Amino acid sequence: MSSAGRLLLRAPLVGVAAALVALLLVAGLVGRGDDRSAGTPVAAGPGPAAPPPSTSGSGDHAAYVVMAGAPIAVRPALPGGGYRVFGHHxxxxxxxxxxxxxxxxxxxxxxxxxxxxxxxxxxxxxxxxxxxxxxxxxxxxxxxxxxxxxxxxxxxxxxxxxxxxxxxxxxxxxxxxxxxxxxxxxxxxxxxxxxxxxxxxxxxxxxxxxxxxxxxxxxxxxxxxxxxxxxxxxxxxxxxxxxxxxxxxxxxxxxxxxxxxxxxxxxxxxxxxxxxxxxxxxxxxxxxxxxxxxxxxxxxxxxxxxxxxxxxxxxxxxxxxxxxxxxxxxxxxxxx
CATH class of the missing domain: 3.20.20 (TIM Barrel)
Structure with a gap:
């Protein structure tokens, strides 16, 4: 298990939010400021476990993190990472x-x-x-x-x-x-x-x-x-x-x-x-x-x-x- 995973499992209840943010940062699912200043993004790898079925018909690419058995939606990113079309150079x-x-x-x-x-x-x-x-x-x-x-x-x-x-x-x-x-x-x-x-x-x-x-x-x-x-x-x-x-x-x-x-x-x-x-x-x-x-x-x-x-x-x-x-x-x- 990664150090971020151990952090999430061992964190007391009052520290769960901070531990989750640390896990998301390691996973690359939380933005790190303005994409225009970012370097080449980490190569895309396999995503997390399959999210709940989408009813939109669009194949929405929201990411999910599971904590205490409940999926928490994370803001979807662009292909290659980030949130700005012309970010990541x-x-x-x-x-x-x-x-x-x-x-x-x-x-x-x-x-x-x-x-x-x-x-x-x-x-x-x-x-x-x-x-x-x-x-x-x-x-x-x-x-x-x-x-x-x-x-x-x-x-x-x-x-x-x-x-x-x-x-x-x-x-x-x-x-x-x-x-x-x-x-x-x-x-x-x-x-x-x-x-x-x-x-x-x-x-x-x-x-x-x-x-x-x-x-x-x-x-x-x-x-x-x-x-x-x-x-x-x-x-x-x-x-x-x-x-x-x-x-x-x-x-x-x-x-x-x-x-x-x-x-x-x-x-x-x-x-x-x-x-x-x-x-x-x-x-x-x-x-x-x-x-x-x-x-x-x-x-x-x-x-x-x-x-x-x-x-x-x-x-x-x-x-x-x-x-x-x-x-x-x-x-x-x-x-x-």
Whole structure:
């Protein structure tokens, strides 16, 4: 038995709380201050005994410590440890797309486990000394459509078994799952709430894609959509409350953009507690065109920055080293 275990067993009743804290510190289940100052986390190992069954359907990754026969829930952590998305010197690299098809991005070109191996190979060259790679699966879960569909909103949700499959893969490989919404004429808060069951999982974040947010008379792929700050703020407020209500670690919250008109009043978007808010530059083309787009839209005082690389549509695609040289600095790269 470890010294921490002996401490817990021998502690008198009045010292149980202190002994429990000592045990949790040894187990790595209690945060040690701001993750941004932390070094490389301890490698993930097998967890404690199985917790009581979850009724959320999300496979929530709360940790449990058993004392006097009763399970005590401990705040769930992010994959790799900690509670801040960009803590532990993480650099995020994603594959983007939807399930069972390559037509919308590289994520769906193969099975999830093979995708994970390819993603890690693509991501490692981005790392600078002292950093660790955080894999991300950006899965389009609500897909914009050219026809109105039964609800008249020009979008549809992918089947939930596909989402469960990517979530299980994310758990196995300590990855983040980022749910991407292309909502057509439906508003972002309404659609986001349909995915609450998955967003209760500590590994799951949310991305909004204004390109596919249509007005009342617009049709996806015929125009480039947009969303105002009020709708973004209502979505982020709901997600922030979800984080607080379920005592979750920080969630990645991504806004895609490649034209100023997509987020016309971006300066009014509010920073929310519990969310790592990131503005993601999506444009494709030559290096010069992509940099011009990036510098036109970025607001580094308001958000962290993301950058998309296209396997087929970029001309002389940026190398990882060139991406790391971009200013303002990029914290998250996705491949499509």
């Amino acid at each position: 993480r650099f995020l690299v994603a594959y983007y797309g939807t399930a069972q098809t390559a037509s919308m991005g590289v994520l769906g070109t193969t099975d999830p486990d093979t995708m994970q191996r390819r993603l890690m190979r693509a991501g490692r060259p981005f790392l600078e000394p002292g950093e660790q790679l955080q894999p991300v699966y950006e899965l389009i879960v609500t897909v914009a459509d050219a026809s109105p569909g039964p609800n008249g909103d020009y979008s549809h949700d992918i089947p939930t078994p596909y989402v469960h499959e990517y979530l299980r893969t994310a758990h196995r490989h300590h990855a983040l799952l980022l749910l991407d919404l292309q909502t057509g004429r439906a508003d972002f808060p309404t659609v986001a709430k349909r995915w609450a069951w998955a967003l209760k999982d500590p590994s799951v974040g949310l991305a909004l894609d204004p390109e596919w947010r249509m007005g009342p008379h617009q049709v996806p792929a015929h125009v480039i959509g947009s969303v105002d700050a009020d709708e973004v703020n209502r979505t982020s407020a709901w997600l922030s409350r979800l984080v607080r209500r379920h005592d979750l670690p920080q969630k990645l919250f991504v806004l895609h953009e490649f034209r100023l008109t997509m987020l016309p009043d971006i300066q009014r978007i509010v920073h929310r507690p519990g969310l790592a808010m990131l503005q993601h530059a999506d444009g494709f083309g030559t290096r010069g065109q992509k940099l011009a787009t990036y510098h036109a839209i970025t607001r580094p005082a308001q958000f962290r920055q993301g950058f998309k690389l296209f396997y087929h549509w970029d001309i002389h695609r940026f190398t990882p080293q060139q991406v790391r040289g971009i200013r303002p600095r990029v914290s998250f790269v996705s491949y499509q």
